[in-house]
Amino acid sequence: MAGAHARRSVPLVLRGLAARPVAALALAAVTASAMVASVLGPLLVRALEESALRTAVATADPAERTVTVSTYVSSADGAAGAVQSVTSVLADTDIASAGSLWGPPVVSAQSDSTLRWRESPTAQATSARVSAAGSGCAGYALAAGRCPSAPGEVLLSSRDAAARGLAPSATGGGPRVEVVLPETSVVRWRLVGTYDLARTRAELVTPAGTATSTYVAITGDSMVVPDAQLGALTVPVRVVGTLRPARGLGVGDDVRVGAFVRSLEAAALTQPRELLVESDLLALLRDTTRQGRAAGILVTVTSVQALLLALLASAAVMARIGRTRGPEWAIGRLRGLPRRRWLLGVFGEPLLAVVLGLLGGWVLALGVARVVVSAVLDPAVGLQPWRAPVLLAAGAAALGSVLALVAASVPTVRRPLAEQLRERAEARADGPLLVAGQVLVVTLAVVAAYQLLAGGVLASEGPQLGLVAPALLAVALAVVAARLAVTLVRAATRRPPRGLLALVVGRHAARAPSALVPAVVVAVGAALAVFAVQVPVLSERNQGLRADAAVGAATVLHVTVPAGRSLLDTVRAADPDGRSAMAVEERAASADGATSRMVAVDTSRLAAVSSWRTRWAGVTDVTDRLGPSRVDPVVLTGRRLEVTLRAPNVAPMVVGADVATPRPRLGVVVESARTWERLDLGPLDAPGLRLAADLPCTAGCRLVALTVTGDVQVAYTAAVVVTGAGVDGREAPALTTALRSGPWTTRVGDLTDAEPVLRVTGEASAAGLLLETSDGIGDGTAWLLGPGTTDPLPAVVGPRTTAQPLAGRPTDAFGTGLDGQAQLLRPVGRAAILPRALDDGVLVDLTNASRLSDPAADQAVSEVWLAPGAGPEVTRRLTAAGLVVQRRELLSSERERLARSPASLGADLGVPLALVALALALVAVVAARAVEVPRRRPDWTAVRAAGVGRRRLRRMAGVEVATPALVGALLGAGAGWVSLRLAASRLPVVDLARPGPPLELDQPWAPAAAVLAGVALVVALIAVVGAGVETRTGGGRS
C-alpha cells in the first residue's frame, strides 16, 4: 500500500519518463550533443589562444620576452648618468600597479660593438662584447675566482676560459688576455674569475653565437669588467633596463603590457637623456593573439555549424516524438484539461530530457575539451568554462534546444484534434512554413557558394555565409534530394510494386517523408567531417612548404670562414658531387628598409640541395638566368703586371688658361686572398706608353676591373687603347685575349644619375681595348669590369621587393651588393616567395655576386645549406676545411614550430569538433529510429504475419534505415568536398598575414574516403542492430 501510495505521488511526467526511457534518452543524447558542440568551440578557441601564447613566449628568444628601456652612451661619464636615468624611469613607472606581471628590473651595461681578444698574440682572436660587472657582480654566477674590481681585471665565461685553457687567479698573476681596442691599440687584462653562463642573468651578457643586427659574428661570451673599466673603453655602450614577466602570460595580457609600455614611454619623456622604450614582448603578444584569433575562426565556424546541426537533430528527433505522441497529446485537449496541465503533458517529459541532456552535455563537453586540449594542444593549458563566450554558447545551446523542441512540436500540436487523435499518414504536401524554410536554406546555400566563388576574405566579422558553406550546401543538397526521392517514390507507388521491399519500404517513404530528415542530419555531419578532416592535411602540407621556403634547406649551418678562404670553393671541395651541400651568403636588409635582403646561392646546386622550389621563382629557367657568366675571369699569376697603351687622348673638359692639365691614371683591381687590391699602373700618357704595377698574385688572382682615376677637381675626357699586357715580362695570354675579345662592362655602382658625371666605356677589338672615360668633376674612379663578371647582377626579386628604377635603364634596378656597396640589379623574374628572404629580397647567384663585391668588406652571413641526405661526412669535411659552425637551423625544427602554430592547431581542433558533429548526426539517426519503432513495429508484424521470413524482414528494415543515411552521407561528403574546394584558398590553414609560398590546395581524398567509409560502417551497424531489434515480435515502448 505504501508502495502504491509512493508510486501515486510520483509526478506523471516522471512516470512517463520512466515508462518510455528510449525517447527521453534519445532526446537527452541529442541535446547533450548540442551542448557539447556548442560549448566545445569557445572552450577550444580560448585554449588555443592560451596555448599559442604559452608556446610563443616559451619558444621566443629571451630578448623577445622583454620590455626594455635603453640608451646609448659613448663614455664612462655618460654611462653613470644613463644607468641613473634608466633606473629612475623604471622606478617612476608604477610596476606594482601592473599587478604581478613583472619581475624585478635588471639594469645592465654592455658594449654595443664587439672587441676582439686573444690569449696570446699567435692565437685566433675571439670577438665578444664587454659587460659591466655592476655592484659586486650581482646577477652573475661566479664559477671560479672573484668579481673584477680593479682596472685591468676581467671575468670570462667558464666555457670560454676552459676552451682556451685559461685558469683564473684571484690573487694575481693569473693569465692575461689581450684585447684589441677599436683604434687597434692593445690592452692586457688579467683574468680574475669565471662565471657560469647558464646561471647568469641573461640580460647581463651576450653569449657566443648571438645574432646581431650588424652580422658581426660573436664568437665568445661577454667579457665582464668593472664599470669604470667599461667606461674607459672608447666604445659605445648600451645601458639597458630590462623587465621580464614574472608569470606565464595569458590572453588579454597584451592589453596590460601595452598600457604598461605606454606608461614607461611617458616616464622616459621626463628624462633629460634620450631613452628608448622597446617591447618585443608586446609585439610578440599582439602577433600571437592575432594568429590565435585568425586560427580560432576555423574552430568557431565548425562549432557554429555543429551547433546548427545539433539543433536540426534535436528538432528532427522531437518532431518524430511529436508524430508518435500526437494522439496522446490530443487526449489532454479532448478532456478539456487546463492549459498548463496540457502543456505539461506535451512538453514536460521532453523538457526534462532536454534539461538532463544539457547538464550531461556540459559535463561531457568539459571532458571532451580536456581530452582534446591535452592531446592536441598543451596539457598544462587550463579550461576556462565560466567565461562569457562559453556561457553564451551554453545558453545558445539551451535556448536553441528548447526552441527546436517547441518548433518541432508545433506542427503536431496545431493539427486539428480529430486528425491528431487518429494515427494516419503524414500530409502529402508540406506546410507553407516548411516549404519557405526549405527555399530559404537552398537560397542561402546558393548565396554562400556565390560568396566563395566571388572571392573575398573569410573573417570573423560581418555576415560571411561562406563560412558555413559546408552545412548549408549539405542541407540544401539533402533537402532537394529528399523531395526528389519522395516525388519519385510516390510516382512509383502508383504502379504495381516490383517486389515486397519496394512495396513496404517505398510506401513508408511515400507516406512518411519525415523519415528522411535524419538523412539531412547525416549529410550535414558528413559534410562537416569531410571538410574538417581535410583542412589539417592542407594546413600541414602548406606549413611544410612555408618551412621549406623560410629555412631554405634541410639543414642550414651558419659558419665563419677562415680568412683568405672562399666559402664557395670550400663547400664545392667538400661536396664535389654537388648534391649535398651548397654555399650561401645572406646579407640582411638595411635597418631603414631601403635595401632588401640579398640571398646569394650557388645556383648550380640550388635545385639539388635547397628545399625551396624552383617553381616558385616566377621563371622557368631560374638557374640559367641567374647563373654566372659563361666567360671565365682573367687570372693573373705573377709579381708584376705591365700593360702597353696606344694613342692616348686626354683633354680637359673645360678650356681656359687656369685649367690644370688632367692626368688620369690607369689602375687595375685584382682579388687576392679574398680581398680586392687596387693597383696603380700610372698615368695614361706615361712615357713610352707602358705602365706597370707590382702584383700580389704569386698564387694567382682574379682581374676584377680596370680603373681610371682623375685628379682632384680636374674634369677631363680621355680615350686610350690598351693593346697588350704581360706578367713578369711574359705575355699574359688570358688578359691579352680579353683585351681583344672582352667582354668589358661598365660598373655603374652608385652612378645612378640619369646623366652621370663619371662615365667609362670599353670596347674590345683586334687592336685592343678602347677605353673611353670622362669625369665632369674629377677625382672619380671609373670601373671597367673584366670578363667573367655580370653587371647588372641578375636577380629574382620577391613579391614585395621594391625595385627602385633607374632613369634610362628600364630593365634594371638599384640595389646593394654583398659588400654593402651600390650594385645595379637586373630583375629576371618575380618569385612567389624567395628562400629565407620570403617576400622582400633578391635571390642572386653567389658566384656573380662575389665577383662584384669585395670579400674583405663582405657584410653577409656565410651559410652552408645541406640537403636532406647529406651525411656527417660532408659536415666533417667542411669543418676540416676550417669552417666553424656557429649556429645550426633545422628544417624539421621549423616544421615542428609551425605545426605548433595557431593556424595548424586551429586546423587540428576542427577535427574533433567535426567528429563530435558526425557522432551527433549518427546519434540522431539512432534516436529518430528508436522513437519510430513502436509506430513501425505493427507494420513489420503484419508483414511477418503475411508469411515473410524473419531474415527478409530484417533486411527490409535495415534497408529502410540505411539507405537514406548512406545517401545523406554521400551527399554530405560531396558538399564538404566542394565547400573546401571553394573556400580553401581563403581559409587560415596557414598564417595568411605572413609571407609564404603559394598555397597548394589539392585536396587529399584519403581522409574524406576514410570518413565516408567510417560513416558507412556505423550506419550499417545501426541498420543491422536496429533491424534486429525492431522486427523482433512483442511490444515495446519509446
Place this chain on the structure above:
Amino acid sequence: MSPGHARGAARPERPEPAAVVGAEVRCTGLVHVYRVSGTDVAALRGADLYLAPGERIALLGPSGSGKSTLLGLVAGLLRPSAGTVLVDDLEVTGAGEAALHAYRAGTVGLMLQGVHGNLLPWADPVANVRHATAGRPGAGEEVLRLVGLHRERRAVERLTPSARQAVALAVALARRPRLLLVDEPTNMLTPADRDALLDAFVEATAGTTVLMVTHDEAVAARMERMVRMRDGRIAAEGVRESPFAVIGTDGSVPLPDRVLGHWPPGARVRVVEEDDGTLRLTREDPS
C-alpha cells in the same frame, strides 16, 4: 481499496456527489462533406437527431453510414458543412475554441475507438483517470472499482482489450459528464466481457445522456433507443423487426430496408393521406 480511499480515511467524509442531469442534444440538418484524394465525399446528408436529457441512444448502421461523423460533430471534433448541433444552450457547431474547451471539460465525455485516442498507454488505469480529472478523484475511480481495475498497476497497453475498454469508459466518465459519446465500446470483446462492461456502463451512466455508436444489435439493445443510419441520414428507429421510419427536417422519409428493393431510385410514387392519417404510396410507372 484505492489509494484515494486510503488517503481519505482521516478526512471528513465527502458528501455524495449530486445526481447527474443529462444534457439535451438537438442535431438539425447536419451535412458533412470531406475530401478524399481530390473527391468530395458526403458523410452526412441532412441528419436530424434529438436526445432528451438522460436518454441513452444507440446509433447503428453499416460502415460509412455517417455514425462516427455524427458523433464527431456532437463532440465538437468536426465542423459540419451545414446544420447545427445544440447541446443544452450551446451551439457546438459554431462554438469557438474556448467554448469548446469548456464544453469538453464540463459537459461531454468521450470514449473513442482504440486505446490511443482515449488513454495514456504507458500509464496504469488510475493514472489515466487522474490524468483526465487533472489529478482530482472523480467518478472514474468508482467505475474502475465497479470493474475491479482500481488496484491494477499495469500499464493499460498491457491489459486485456476488455479491461482497456473499461478503463476508457472510466476515463470518459471521470468528470461526471452530462453527455457521454461512445464509439464502439465493445469492439473486439468477448460476449462475456461485453456484457460485463455493459452492466458497468449502464450502472455508471445513470442520468447521463448517452450517444453510443455500435455495430452490435445486442449492445444497442441495452440502450433506450436504437437509431439506424444509412447513407448519411437517419434511416429508421427501433428494433430490427419493426423499425420506425424517421421523417427528416426536409420532410423526406427513408424507405425501410425490406421494401427498398421494390422501390428503385427514380420510381414515381403517388402519396395520398387517408382520412385515418395513413399515408398510401402508389407506384405509378410511365408504362
